[in-house]
Amino acid sequence: MTEAALATSTRPGMGDGAGTSMTAGAPPRSTTCLTTPQATLPPMSKRLKVLSIVGTRPNLMKIAPIAALLERRPEDFEHVLVHTGQHYDYEMSQIFFQELQITEPDHYLGVGSGSHSQQIARTMTGLEPVLLEAQPDVVLVPGDVNSTLAAALAASKLLIPVGHVEAGLRSFDRTMPEETNRLLTDAVSDLLFIHSPEARENLIREGASEDAIHDVGNTMIDTLVAMQARIAEAEPVSADGFEPGSYLVVTLHRPALVDGPKLAEAVAQLTSLSEHMPVVFPVHPRTRAAMEAHGLAVSGDRIRIVDPVGYIEFLGLVSRARAVLTDSGGIQEETTFLNVPCFTLRDNTERPVTVTLGSNVLLGLAPERIAEIPDALAARGQLATVPPRWDGRAADRVVDVLTNAELPTWTPALA
Ligand code: UD1
């Protein structure tokens, strides 16, 4: 389905997102905030209404295990899922709902592609009436994409408590669009769910309250743990004919790399490297568009450019790869968990634990260094360690925190 078609569609069983009527009489939240001690009440015995927002591919792996746990306990939780529609191609969104068995979203906002301001504005105006109608007790926002920030802002403006899953990550590089999203989302979040030690330090340095920080672990790794048997059985078709353990898996999509001249150099380097090791490159739509715009092509049967692949196929590829070259955030973590050598084509990472404990090496934003990969692999000695609490139980800890959180209640008297 095209972006334009989705922008105007409502799927069966979904709410009408941006078209949801605003309930004029809906009681506003009390003006209290989650971290204001005098405003809190003891844990409630009523069902907790949790509204989660997803919009892009990586959001889905992060929310899937939380959604599954909440939906398994209908006596305790009501879960509402909103998809902003920032990613809309089948292989960037719907395929993960099927593979990870995520329940269809209740609301689809049809935000689509556009400038940062357009995406954020469309998400906020689409989400506001949904929030007013649903009146959730808490809103969960995973990750660091435009949908994450927009949803956090919309909820925060309505004084609805916000829980940020993957809080505290910092690249300290404001040219990276996600860095602004991370900083601002954390600034308005009441529950800060972290999965690495430096996240706590970053948040405390920025003035977050210790009480708001919850070291739950990595929900993206929960998904990997849950899917491991199916990944082990997978026979990744995009590597057909390549020996398992011999090939390089590549993903590149950061604007700093793909929206400029460095992409052509990276493609040329990968073509040369394929003489040493076969290359499988599932291409992100941003990258595909840039390659087409600049007439970039690869040649040779040892380098294979394919469309983005599903989760099982992709993790099947990664777990059988000799190494991975990426600029993705999530893939730095998944390779660390799987102890597959990872080379990150960026100057920095918001996930330093993947370098200090894990299998990740920062190559820099320097495509010429792709040529060093075979030697680096030959010299590689140290095995990766899995960071604490990347154990498949992070979503349980998120749900425990939600159960025990002292959330402010609606105060209709103030309406
Ligand atoms: C977004 C996130 C980035 C995240 C990445 C995960 C922001 C600022 N960026 O980047 O942090 O790492 O998702 O993949 O939120 N497109 C399609 N089909 C789709 C989606 C996108 O063709 O389903 C194309 C469009 O040409 C679009 C471009 O990809 O303009 C970029 O999409 P966008 O969502 O703006 O950013 P990403 O690069 O995907």
Ligand code: UDP
């Ligand atoms: N992924 C996938 N298919 C692909 C490329 C990535 O299923 O073709 C998965 C990957 O395993 C990880 C997530 O998508 O779970 C990462 O998404 P992405 O790299 O787009 O975003 P980032 O993590 O950089 O924000």
